[in-house]
Amino acid sequence: MALDWDDVALAQIEGGGVRPAILVRIATDPLIRLWTGAVRDLAIGSDTVETTDGAIYQGMGVLNNVPAVNQLLNGQAERVEFRMSGAAITGEIAAIASTEAADIRGAKVNMGLLVFDSNWQIASPTAWLWEGYADSLSVDRQGDAKSPTRTIKLSVGSLMTGRRRPAIGYWTDTDQRQRSADDTFFDRVRQYSIQTTKVWPV
């Protein structure tokens, strides 16, 4: 996806001091819209991903961490984790966490970036950099009793990430018994490998 930025935004970036905003949009019902800003909401225009014009993204430090994302090149499909503050969760996240986690599974997650000008006004269209699908939601509590930290973790997979079991691909006893539990045909295959210690008598 090309960064659809105009010259104004590029000049901001080249200027050295950049004022970016990172946005996360989770297409559950209701929609969850979060951004990295402090104590204020952000209204953005509509585009191909954000279909509502003037949609309000919630700030207030709800988003604790935005993961690094990669493009998949001959590698393993990646899975990233978004962390959100679990101390004061938004109504939408609370609603989903309290009902079936199935509601969030498969919801489209988009991560976008835009830049502000020197007066904190939006200076670029949103560049939606990454798209994934939400998987599981879990609550994490860390730290000691004096200063505990509670966060909500949302695991998000990319298009290539699956939850399937690996295919039965080897002529081994394990794989054969998954196919047919009482089939002993490959029972002794492991003894054919190099450096196997054979117990005598068998």
Next chain:
Amino acid sequence: MAAFFVFPTRLFKPSSLQARLLGAAISGGASLTGDTQLADISGGGRWAVDFGASDLLDPAIVKAWRALAAAADNGVTQILVPLADRLHQPVTPTLTTPDPFGLSIYDDGLTPWGPDQVTATATSIAALGETELHFTFTAPRALVGGEHFSILHAAWGWRLHIVTRVKSGGVGSGDATVIDFRPPLREAVAIDDLLNFDSPRCLMRLDGDMSEVVELQRFGTASARFVEAGKPA
């Protein structure tokens, strides 16, 4: 207006005041030439106010501090924090009409705030996130930049801002004034909304511990730090 606990700045008379905007600048590391690129992802920052040591020399004031410290609930309670910094506002030192706000630890919200010496009324709509305001300005002293002001929003409550630049007007004789300010608006401003230059205040929450130390079982000293709170429930 809803009822809130108030940090009674005028009662506690803290020895120092430090109000600042906390951003979240991420450094890109120093380059070979020593230059550093910075990116601020905070979207304008949030207020943090430090009140230096207050001398609590009266039992009534010690008790007021203790009550507020307990009501703060370790930072969960939202507290209205007036800056009470009149010397650096476009006002004369004495109030024209007595205002009890900032003298007790609780405001029941029954007496809405009204302008005292400064009347500043918005003359155009400003959207959420805007950093420029148009208003008419009547005050004993001119605006020069660096003054705090507050706006009472319908959903977000009292929010604090600071004038960064007076673009036009600001003399104080009912003239049309345009200013730049920080941080960006927390909520849209409508025409005829009032700007509070008389007693700027912000909805905040306690950060850290504000418990007091009482020496010789009589003289108390204490300090407190507040950070801007989110949208009130």
